[in-house]
Amino acid sequence: MKTDIEPTHTPAGTPPRIKARSTGRAGDKIFLALSRGSGIALLVIMAAIAAFLSYRAAIAISKDEANFLTAFEWNTGTEPMKFGIAVLAYGTVISSIIAMAIAVPVAVGIALFISHYAPRRLAAPVAYVIDLLAAVPSIVYGLWGALFLVPHLTGLYTWFDEYLGWTGIFSYQGGAARSLFTVGILLAIMILPIVTSVSREVFRQVPKMHEEAALALGATRWEVVRMAVLPFGRSGIISASMLGLGRALGETMAVATVLSPSYLINASLLDPGGGTFAQNIASHFKEANDNGRDALIASGLVLFVITLLVNGAARMIIARRKEYSGAAA
């Protein structure tokens, strides 16, 4: 009599079910090559950009008769060349700071509204409209800024001048509001969608159990947000802001359309003048000769470095409180 625990024999010719290594399949190999290749390509491209910028920048800076970091002029058409990035660095940083100061609180507010306050019927359309803002081309923002925002801001700036003019940075002499502050407002609107949608996704991922913990202690909705949602979303808000900042620092057409550039630093943020790296490159690139282009590339290198520094700083902020980030929970 046969027992039913008798082992079933593998028919001759079938391969053994357990192999020495399971990575030998074609799909694994292809995927490994693809992902490793993309990773390496990214590094190579970054290095190539840095090398290109550095090489051309070095040529330009060696021909610069003025101090590249501190000079308040941009004269590259004739020998000797005299140019400096002080005004551009100031304008880029200031307009981005203004944009962040306006956009981040508003974006976090909208994201919280969508994720935690709005009824579901309302949340989806609001989220959609915000995402739609990201699809508007930047030249359209520029035209809207120049044709609508600039004329409508004179009233606000006059008001600022009246009450805050004594601070110096909010004094206003009248005239078209083609200033760094206007650029900041426009950039704020442009980075709003990206900051909002990234923050919204982070807020949605707050574990239900943390929110319930707060609720069960007798927290109101705002207290739940403050105890559970915002601390959990903190690093996400920083990442979202960095994405927005990246766009603000590099924005070209909208700034070039709105700003009335000059190579001076105004004490007032409201008076026209100043410039940003990207705007300056866009305004000069077409008519520049070879020397001029190298000079513009040198300014581009500085923007590259500023962006890297900002991102590095953001990573440090996120890493500093990693053990409290909730990633372990």
Add this chain to the structure above:
Amino acid sequence: MAKRIDVSGLTAYYGSHKAIEDISMTVEPRSVTAFIGPSGCGKSTFLRTLNRMHEVTPGGRVEGKVMLDDENLYGSGVDPVSVRRTVGMVFQRPNPFPTMSIFENVAAGLKLNGSYKKSELADIVERSLKGANLWNEVKDRLNKPGAGLSGGQQQRLCIARAIAVEPDVLLMDEPCSALDPISTLAIEDLIGDLKERFTIVIVTHNMQQAARVSDRTAFFNLAGVGQPGKLIEIDETERIFSNPSVQATEDYISGRFG
């Protein structure tokens, strides 16, 4: 101050689905009442109606009355937020705030209720952690993140957080189901201590646990999938486990179903 809970004619819905139907019971102060029953019988839902957490779920709705001594928790002028400040809750999975230290976790509820002096806060945190049998394990690292503790310690931290605000009632929703046996024992011992001061209601899937920790046990059941859960009977724990008055209870306890 421990208070008596008196529930009458309570029905709870998720949208149009009736989750529990017409439940009435009394929970005595300074005692432990255990809810047992098969999955989906609505014992957790019922527990969450006792601190108005049920209505936090979208579509959640409650009919009926829950009296805490002489105050109806579902009265017209009652703010659910203030209900939750007097009826504390401990959840199935330990949920300390990951962004807060051990100290901040315990103090979290206090900060909602008003401002305390630093020394007062430190006293209450110490007392609560001692009350949760956790003080000796964490007193040297109060500023470390609460999420760094073991699962059982985290759950006791959550209990400390809940009792720090001196609630009238403490609800526990399967507080040991995510814990190992040793941590479970620690929590069960703790429940025995806590009932001197609080009215405790605990949902559990573990019948030995119900038998070990509770004074009274309520058995919930449902007629079938999609049917609302009902309270079958509530009695002294000893009676429920030795000589229940309803056949279904005996079947469930002896393992004949569920």
